Amino acid sequence: MKIILASFFALVSALNISLGLANPEMGEIAPGFHLQDQNNQWHELEDYRGKWLVLYFYPKADTPGCTTEACEFRDNI
Template sequence: MLKNFLLLITALLVSLLAFRAAHAAPVPTPGSPAPDFTLSDAKQEQHQLADYAGQWLVLYFYPKDDTPGCTKQACSFRDDLFQLEKLGAKVVGISVDNANSHAKFAEKYKLPFPLLSDIDGKVAEKYGALTNLGVLKIAKRYTFLINPKSNIAKTYLKVDTSRHSQEIIDDLKQLQASP
């Protein structure tokens, strides 16, 4: 009896996940306008897409503050920030963590760029970067390179945290060299 009950629960969970995956928002494609957002950072200051108009924006979504992969990714952006800014790019991170969690994470690793709180996951959903398991919402590790006209220039849906920042630097150089 217990075995049948567990099988039923497992089947329901798999069905729910498949349903949610089938109904997830699409990922914006290169050339399309970047979805607008207004979110607060760790200091409760508002950031919106329009704040970055006229410059390149590396908008990266990540699952959780102070976890190994997210820390490696954030620290790589920190370490390469001079090169990114030299190419005219700003870096902004987004997760569903709250402002207090972002503040501790940024302080611990001396992150000099904003981490925005998307607690309800609405912005991540607009970018197709939300895993929504009902009561549990997690941002996927997706990055969007947004051009100075606020259009998606490139999407990164499979991120290798050990080389992601350098990959973006290389792509920025290539995109800026193109006519």
């Protein structure tokens, strides 16, 4: 099963790179997307055109550094 999952993720990664879906560089326009929030509401990037938007990603929940950074975002918005 682990080999199948590893193969799947390798294939998806290769497709992303070959289709030009790799991560945008800093300063580039983000590709369009839609995401569901914690209240099950959908949001599209296009809805925020011309507005400030912070997309916050973190590697692991409940770690000291990530928690501190998330609290700083919350407190300064």
